[in-house]
Amino acid sequence: NAGVTQTPKFRILKIGQSMTLQCTQDMNHNYMYWYRQDPGMGLKLIYYSVGAGITDKGEVPNGYNVSRSTTEDFPLRLELAAPSQTSVYFCASILWGNSPLHFGNGTRLTVT
Amino acid sequence: KNEVEQSPQNLTAQEGEFITINCSYSVGISALHWLQQHPGGGIVSLFMLSSGKKKHGRLIATINIQEKHSSLHITASHPRDSAVYICAVIGDKIIFGKGTRLHILP
Secondary structure (H helix, E strand, C coil): CCCEEEECCEEEECCCCCEEEEEEECCCCCEEEEEEECCCCCEEEEEEEEECCEEEECCCCCCEEECCCCCCECCEEECCCCHHHCEEEEEEEECCCCCCEEECCCEEEEEC | CCCEEEECCEEEEECCCCEEEEEEECCCCCEEEEEEECCCCCEEEEEEECCEEEEECCEEEEEECCCCEEEEEECCCCHHHCEEEEEEEECCCEEECCCEEEEEEC
């Protein structure tokens, strides 16, 4: 298994540009999550999904959108990039509550 | 009040010292994870606990479900243990502690 794969690893955006952060897992996990981690800070939940076709907002959803058309993929969309979205983004997945938690390697995004 | 509290926030110790990091939570959980993040690095899972105690090398993790408390211990600490250690609880969603920044001096 490749685990959780995130792309790209790094990206620089100009204010107002849009992009999609990709997250794919090959473990048939139902639960997938997007977090952002600001420098020196903890992880904040952006959006999560409990299965294909189901998504819900987390703690800091403004400025982001997600979709979950398949079990494997959970892309995160930034429509109008703002400097406040400069952060490191992590995707995570888990099969169910009492099973291992897997993280992608992160995407470092800078908006200037 | 945060649903997951970690202490201490920062910890500096000498190589060889015994390290304890604590995690208290206030919600019902099915499991608790201890995670490790090296500077500029990804996040890896060290332990998953639903009861009792687990040991992996120099790392030991314990959980007391009744008291809603878990501890991560590092024996014979080494500079390569320097990292941020994060407690995450799994309930109806995943809730993370803010992390403990550990620095082991040679």
